[in-house]
Every structure is written in structure tokens, then in C-alpha cells.
Amino acid sequence: MPTVLQELPLDRQLRLALDQLALETPTPVQAQMIPAALAGSDLLVSAETGSGKTLAYLVPILQRLLSEQAPRDAGALALILVPTRELARQVLKSCRELTAKSPLQAMALTGGADFKYQKAQFRKNPEIVIATPGRLLEHCEKGSADLSALKVLVLDEADRMLDMGFRDDVLKIAGFCSPGRQTLLLSATLKTRGMGELGNSLLKEPQTIAVDPPRQAQASIHHQRILADSVDHKNQLLLALLENNEGRRSLVFANKRVTAERLSGLLGHHGLKVDSLHGEMSTEERKRVMAAFREGKIHVLCASDLAARGLDVPDIETVINYDLPHSGDDYVHRCGRTGRAGATGVAISLVEASQWNLMISIQRYLNMDFEQRALPGLKARYSGPKKTKGSGKAAGGKKKKTGKDGAKAKQRARDSKNKGKPKRGKPSGAVNDGTGPLMKKK
DNA sequence: AAAAAAT
Known part of the structure; x- marks a missing residue:
């Protein structure tokens, strides 16, 4: 060879x-x-x-x-x-x-x-x-x-x-x-x-x-998750993440075109150099935005899955899943916009309680656990499904690391709101490309 | 389950 x-x-x-x-x-x-x-x-x-x-x-x-x-x-x-x-x-x-x-x-x-x-x-x-x-x-x-x-x-x-x-x-x-x-x-x-x-x-x-062992999480990408309580909370988290990342190239994924637009507006309103990219835009607009992103005229790109595959923009340091992707494969492609050609990168997913099972199925598909992180002052009230003593079936039990548990008084662990674990066996939105449950009844 | 690709 x-x-x-x-x-x-x-x-x-x-x-x-x-x-x-x-x-x-x-x-x-x-x-x-x-x-x-x-x-x-x-x-x-x-x-x-x-x-x-x-x-x-x-x-x-x-x-x-x-x-x-x-x-x-x-x-x-x-x-x-x-x-x-x-x-x-x-x-x-x-x-x-x-x-x-x-x-x-x-x-x-x-x-x-x-x-x-x-x-x-x-x-x-x-x-x-x-x-x-x-x-x-x-x-x-x-x-x-x-x-x-x-x-x-x-x-x-x-x-x-x-x-x-x-x-x-x-x-x-x-x-x-x-x-x-x-x-x-x-x-x-x-x-x-x-x-x-x-x-x-x-x-x-x-x-x-x-070439690579299938579904092995890429060593060059650091995978993290941040728990979120609501859309409003996700917006605050997104802003906080990007404001700390000023001037660096970041890519934010949303599941819908309108969401990508909305996030671009929100971030722009807070003074970030940002634009959106999705399939409803004209070819000309798409060209202009991609060029601006490549040239560094904008630092943050809010995109639909249009940008999930293949795009090779150097030095994207952070990929943020504002919405979790619908499948493990989509996750792999989105995150693959960072950590390319020997570089390293960070992938951060914002996870609402309703998306917990989807996140678990993606982690399982990739055979890994995302590192759990929390931002100061923005810690979610929920902390994943409650662990049941001895049953060993709490899906998030294998966390590698938890964010600093410093903010004690701030968060009332109001698990009652998100009472109990999300239903088992039927992860929300899971599909048959590997993120679904192992056994699937038609 | 949504997005992309066409008109």
C-alpha cells in the first residue's frame, strides 16, 4: 500500500x-x-x-x-x-x-x-x-x-x-x-x-x-450534551455558548427551516455575526451565505440538515444541535462538520426532557455516552430520568462525567414536573437506521 | 420525522 x-x-x-x-x-x-x-x-x-x-x-x-x-x-x-x-x-x-x-x-x-x-x-x-x-x-x-x-x-x-x-x-x-x-x-x-x-x-x-470501525465515535470530536427545560431555555443556552465562543466558527443545526431562520434572527439581534442556510432560500442566497461563512464574514451559521453532509469548511470548532437530529446517522454527519482532517472539534447537543429517549438511542447507536455539561446559572431543572434503586435500568446511568454540581441552592430538582422516566421501548422519533430500539415490532 | 432534490 x-x-x-x-x-x-x-x-x-x-x-x-x-x-x-x-x-x-x-x-x-x-x-x-x-x-x-x-x-x-x-x-x-x-x-x-x-x-x-x-x-x-x-x-x-x-x-x-x-x-x-x-x-x-x-x-x-x-x-x-x-x-x-x-x-x-x-x-x-x-x-x-x-x-x-x-x-x-x-x-x-x-x-x-x-x-x-x-x-x-x-x-x-x-x-x-x-x-x-x-x-x-x-x-x-x-x-x-x-x-x-x-x-x-x-x-x-x-x-x-x-x-x-x-x-x-x-x-x-x-x-x-x-x-x-x-x-x-x-x-x-x-x-x-x-x-x-x-x-x-x-x-x-x-x-x-x-476504513474505520463502524459507528465508532470519532476520536477527534468531543461529544457533549446540555439538558434544557424549554425552548426559551434552549435559546439562552445557545446564546451563552456562542457568546463565549466569539469570533470562532460555529455551526448550529435545527430540525426545521423556520427554526434555523428564527435562531439566526435571535443571535443576530444579540450582535453575533450570523446567517442561516436552508433549502427554502434561493440558490443565490445560499451561495452568498456559504461564501460569507467560508470567508469568515459570519461566524455562526444556523442551518437545516442541508448543511449536515459533506460540507468541508475548515476550522468549524463547534457544532451545536439546537434540536437533536432524528437519527444516529444524521447525528454523525452533522457533527462531522467539525474535527475534520486531523483537527479537533466539539459537538454539543441541547436535550429537552421529551428528547431524552432519542438521545439515549443515538448514544447507544454510537456506542458512547456524551459528556454532560451545564452552564453556570442556566442549569436545567430536570436531570434525566430518575434512577430507580437496584433496577439498574436508568438509561442515563453510565454518564462519563457530570457538570460541576456546584449550583446547589439554585435548582430545585423538580422532577415532579417531568415525572418519571420517559416511556421505555418507544423512543420518541426513533427510526430504523440504528437509532431505533433493538427489537422493533414492525 | 424532517429536509433535500425538481417543476
Whole structure:
């Protein structure tokens, strides 16, 4: 296995670009995936967030395109499907850096842009297309996209691309692709086993690359939880956390677009440099906000799960789940916006009593306990389910650490308000992607 | 259970 990229048999133009980017040492996923992809196999790849998956597929794709002959007007030769416009643009940027010294052309194809302009772009026959599914499918059906000579199909965030919202479109697109193409599926949360029929319809004798032990909490991210009593309390906690974090880059996740907007307004009102990002905004607004966040013009981004996957913004120190995500996988992706590429980060979840069971199921899914923290003067009145003597079934019993128990008089442990434990066996909102109970009755 | 991707 190569320890430096120079040892790989790469085209000179590609190597020049890698040199320019000062990329020498491949990350573990790159070291495993690049040779396997160059050998031509279909691959199922799981590797943690921020571990370098994008380059792990771009390098072998570009190498294949540079070393293999293809007719001039063959249409697209490589197609990369991603779940959001932001991710498409980000991958395009990486791709253009790598093709800087070669004649290969790449384009991004997403909704929210002019259809005719995209059609014109296709006529220039870019070898590499990076797309979100909806708009590409339209081009396929109207005949402006030609995928019949495709050499490589990539599903980035593959589990997302194959879940309900995207699956139909993605499978239809795959139907337009050359049957002889190579297919690569990647995600931090890809279940490499049990792909079943879905896998068979897309992949041929896939090889599996699982770089990190599945569902192992990432060592680079410190996971914390803060208990909250109400929406108002959560707002105060959020403000306190961010005011102590002035000038650093933070990302706040909410479960709804309107909540993201509301939080952005609230924080802005308190003088923080903040904006929001979600799918109801226009492409232009989304571009502007992402650029402002990348350039440091805003320090806090309040986002929906639009920002949960793939986005690579350096130096996000803190990810805050204002709302808990609905699944363990969503949690992994959200928190994975920090602690990337060797950096460390903190993930803080605000947990209301009604979300306790969901939190437990996420912890169990990740096989870890979040460190419990409290902010001075803002300690929650509830402290998790009451422990029952001897029964050993208090779900939060394995806490690693509790926040300093200093504030004694302040908090009346008014457990009566949140009487008893939340119902067992039916965690609120838990679903079947690992956060659900182990045994599930249909 | 909500969000994203299309019109």
C-alpha cells in the first residue's frame, strides 16, 4: 500500500496538480481506495467524516480519464451524484484543482440554475459531471445529457442518495448510464453489508472498503450534551455558548427551516455575526451565505440538515444541535462538520426532557455516552430520568462525567414536573437506521 | 420525522 501519492502510477498532469496542492501522504481511505478503484472494481466505501473521501474517488477517476482513450464526443465519462447544491459546488472546486494541469473539463449541474445554459454547457462535452439528481434526470429525459459512454459513476453520500427522497431519481439516472461503467458508493454511514437488491442493481461484484470501525465515535470530536427545560431555555443556552465562543466558527443545526431562520434572527439581534442556510432560500442566497461563512464574514451559521453532509469548511470548532437530529446517522454527519482532517472539534447537543429517549438511542447507536455539561446559572431543572434503586435500568446511568454540581441552592430538582422516566421501548422519533430500539415490532 | 432534490 502506498504511503506517498508519488508511488502510485499516476499521470504526470495529475501528479503536478497534487504537488501543487501539496498533497503527498494519502489518508487511510485514499491509500486503500485509490489502488482498488484504479484496478477497476466496483466499490462500497465507508470512512469517517473528514477523512478525505472526495479525493479518494477523484484521483482514480481522473487517472482513468487521462490514461484511457475515449472518443471526442462521447458525452460524460464520469458522473458524481451528490445530495445538495453546496456539495456539488464544493466537489467541482476540488475537481478543478486536480484538473488544473490537464485538459479535462468538469461541470456542476444542479437545480436553481438556467436550464438552457446547462444545455449549452453539455454541448462542450465536459468529461466530468457533478450533479444533484433532479435536474440531471431532466436533462437525461430531454436528451441533453448523454451518459451512454460513462466510465465511472459515483454516489457520494451514497446512503443518502439511496434513501427514500432520492432513490427513484438515482436509479432512473443509473438506467441512463453505460452498463459497463464502474460504480463507486461512499459515505461515512454506509451500511456495507446488506445492500441487497439495491446494491445488485447498481454494483457488480463490489469490493468493500471499511476504513474505520463502524459507528465508532470519532476520536477527534468531543461529544457533549446540555439538558434544557424549554425552548426559551434552549435559546439562552445557545446564546451563552456562542457568546463565549466569539469570533470562532460555529455551526448550529435545527430540525426545521423556520427554526434555523428564527435562531439566526435571535443571535443576530444579540450582535453575533450570523446567517442561516436552508433549502427554502434561493440558490443565490445560499451561495452568498456559504461564501460569507467560508470567508469568515459570519461566524455562526444556523442551518437545516442541508448543511449536515459533506460540507468541508475548515476550522468549524463547534457544532451545536439546537434540536437533536432524528437519527444516529444524521447525528454523525452533522457533527462531522467539525474535527475534520486531523483537527479537533466539539459537538454539543441541547436535550429537552421529551428528547431524552432519542438521545439515549443515538448514544447507544454510537456506542458512547456524551459528556454532560451545564452552564453556570442556566442549569436545567430536570436531570434525566430518575434512577430507580437496584433496577439498574436508568438509561442515563453510565454518564462519563457530570457538570460541576456546584449550583446547589439554585435548582430545585423538580422532577415532579417531568415525572418519571420517559416511556421505555418507544423512543420518541426513533427510526430504523440504528437509532431505533433493538427489537422493533414492525 | 424532517429536509433535500425538481417543476
